[in-house]
Amino acid sequence: xxxxxxxxxxxxxxxxxxxxxxxxxxxxxxxxxxxxxxxxxxxxxxxxxxxxxxxxxxxxxxxxxxxxxxxxxxxxxxxxxxxxxxxxxxxxxxxxxxxxxxxxxxxxxxxxxxxxxxxxxxxxxxxxxxxxxxxxxxxxxxxxxxxxxxxxxxxxxxxxxxxxxxxxxxxxxxxxxxxxxxxxxxxxxxxxxxxxxxxxxxxxxxxxxxxxxxxxxxxxxxxxxxxxxxxxxxxxxxxxxxxxxxxxxxxxxxxxxxxxxxxxxxxxxxxxxxxxxxxxxxxxxxxxxxxxxxxxxxxxxxxxxxxxxxxxxxxxxxxxxxxxxxxxxxxxxxxxxxxxxxxxxxxxxxxxxxxxxxxxxxxx
Numbered sequence: 098x099x100x101x102x103x104x105x106x107x108x109x110x111x112x113x114x115x116x117x118x119x120x121x122x123x124x125x126x127x128x129x130x131x132x133x134x135x136x137x138x139x140x141x142x143x144x145x146x147x148x149x150x151x152x153x154x155x156x157x158x159x160x161x162x163x164x165x166x167x168x169x170x171x172x173x174x175x176x177x178x179x180x181x182x183x184x185x186x187x188x189x190x191x192x193x194x195x196x197x198x199x200x201x202x203x204x205x206x207x208x209x210x211x212x213x214x215x216x217x218x219x220x221x222x223x224x225x226x227x228x229x230x231x232x233x234x235x236x237x238x239x240x241x242x243x244x245x246x247x248x249x250x251x252x253x254x255x256x257x258x259x260x261x262x263x264x265x266x267x268x269x270x271x272x273x274x275x276x277x278x279x280x281x282x283x284x285x286x287x288x289x290x291x292x293x294x295x296x297x298x299x300x301x302x303x304x305x306x307x308x309x310x311x312x313x314x315x316x317x318x319x320x321x322x323x324x325x326x327x328x329x330x331x332x333x334x335x336x337x338x339x340x341x342x343x344x345x346x347x348x349x350x351x352x353x354x355x356x357x358x359x360x361x362x363x364x365x366x367x368x369x370x371x372x373x374x375x376x377x378x379x380x381x382x383x384x385x386x387x388x389x390x391x392x393x394x395x396x397x398x399x400x401x402x403x404x405x406x407x408x409x410x411x412x413x414x415x416x417x418x419x420x421x422x423x424x425x426x427x428x429x430x431x432x433x434x435x436x437x438x439x440x441x442x443x444x445x446x447x448x449x450x451x452x453x454x455x456x457x458x459x460x461x
Contacts, residue, residue, distance in 0.1 A: 120146055124154045130195070131193075164184045201227040206241050220256075225259070238326070275366060289317055330342070376432060
């Protein structure tokens with residue numbers, strides 16, 4: 098078991114991430130932090146995991162209440178968040194209470210957003226139950242719900258703790274498991290060439306869900322994210338040549354456009370894979386990325402069963418959705434690109450011609 102701590106330059110709040118813990122360990126965290134009451138939020142799919150946490154809380158004498166909400170991208174909405182807020186209020190939570198979010202990325206985002214706004218902000222503990230949530234949405238403090246475009250409404254609200262228990266992955270379908278591999282590969286691309294090489298060498302062990310290989314990969318990916326978030330917790334820095342939180346968005350501007358244009362029929366990790374391939378294409382033109390490295394990245398993604406091309410979406414349609422991205426400024430599309438594996442650069446006002454050329458290669 099490994100513990101990673103995240104503390105930003107701007108905030109005294111300290112988040113702890115436990116890699117390789119157990120669901121029941123959440124009760125000890127809640128007891129130690131002396132929460133007045135805990136709302137354990139889960140979906141129909143994660144109710145069993147929530148039950149283990151509720152039993153452990155009861156054994157520790159921590160007052161707790163179960164709450165169930167709708168999950169899935171179609172329920173990543175303001176309405177779902179408001180419904181949860183009403184349930185928190187009905188359960189009698191006060192300023193010293195906490196939300197324990199047990200589920201994937203959507204449930205974690207909706208729960209985190211509700212916690213950040215309830216009584217102007219109460220504590221949240223994230224218990225991710227998908228590989229994607231373990232390495233991405235549960236860490237870093239971003240919360241959000243969709244409003245026409247992805248994550249238009251949201252806050253920055255760091256969790257008190259994140260508990261990663263790999264045993265929950267045993268029931269995760271293969272197509273859901275691979276979504277998280279896209280985010281781990283992204284971490285290697287942007288800041289850790291050694292992680293990228295490890296993924297290439299241990300592909301079979303990763304796909305077999307070997308806990309040792311998974312633990313090392315997840316820990317490395319989380320360290321990449323933690324180091325970046327500590328420097329730029331709210332994605333506010335944009336100085337030339339400085340590594341900022343925007344680096345975590347490699348491929349994501351493309352991915353969000355692809356997800357939206359597909360009517361969210363594509364999962365997030367699959368869209369991120371397509372987005373990374375598109376970003377590599379633009380990187381070759383804008384930054385001189387070695388085509389051999391682009392091919393290496395595409396090979397790794399494909400070896401994990403992730404798509405590197407998806408027909409029938411339409412390049413122009415995706416571009417229209419990309420124009421709604423939060424990271425744009427004055428109508429210009431700004432992208433995180435690669436100079437090489439492990440080195441990123443933000444490029445501003447990428448031309449429509451270059452964007453469409455990249456999109457035609459992955460989503461026409």
